[in-house]
Amino acid sequence: MKNVTFLRWWVLFVASVVGMIFCWKAGLVWQIYQKDDTFVSLLIIGIYLTLSPWCGFKTQAVCKAQDAGLWTPAIKELSERRAEIGWFFSEVELTLGMLGTVIGFVLMLGGFEKLDMNNTASMNGFIASFGHGMSKALYATLTGIVCSVLLKLQYFNLSQAIERGGKS
Numbered sequence: 001m002k003n004v005t006f007l008r009w010w011v012l013f014v015a016s017v018v019g020m021i022f023c024w025k026a027g028l029v030w031q032i033y034q035k036d037d038t039f040v041s042l043l044i045i046g047i048y049l050t051l052s053p054w055c056g057f058k059t060q061a062v063c064k065a066q067d068a069g070l071w072t073p074a075i076k077e078l079s080e081r082r083a084e085i086g087w088f089f090s091e092v093e094l095t096l097g098m099l100g101t102v103i104g105f106v107l108m109l110g111g112f113e114k115l116d117m118n119n120t121a122s123m124n125g126f127i128a129s130f131g132h133g134m135s136k137a138l139y140a141t142l143t144g145i146v147c148s149v150l151l152k153l154q155y156f157n158l159s160q161a162i163e164r165g166g167k168s
Contacts, residue, residue, distance in 0.1 A: 097144015108133025
């Protein structure tokens with residue numbers, strides 16, 4: 001069967017699109033948008049939506065080069081360098097998720113300085129800001145981990161194709 005590598009990428013991509021549609025319909029995307037004041041989660045999603053199709057184009061190019069008998073050491077080296085870009089950005093997504101976590105915790109713990117333990121209204125305000133900061137932190141972490149893993153799966157598929165000499 002020709003282009004099994006590209007078909008594997010296609011299945012991963014379609015599954016992630018279906019997952020995003022499910023998250024959209026469930027209101028998760030809107031919830032992330034509302035709670036993440038830093039927009040780190042949206043940046044992570046944007047990187048994923050840019051590099052995932054790019055990986056598909058590169059996977060297809062590797063398959064076509066092999067099928068046409070054009071697979072040379074120079075094309076292999078170029079393909080490896082392009083795949084490294086994807087690996088780099090999958091790590092960037094994970095790092096941005098952790099950055100969003102730290103920002104959320106800083107915002108969450110920043111309420112301690114205004115806290116008056118003898119004032120009930122002050123305590124209620126602190127608890128509300130604590131929850132908001134915690135949700136920022138966890139949404140950024142979740143988005144970073146999920147997008148990073150999905151992107152790494154796609155680039156792993158591409159890297160395997162490159163190592164096999166572009167053979168499907």
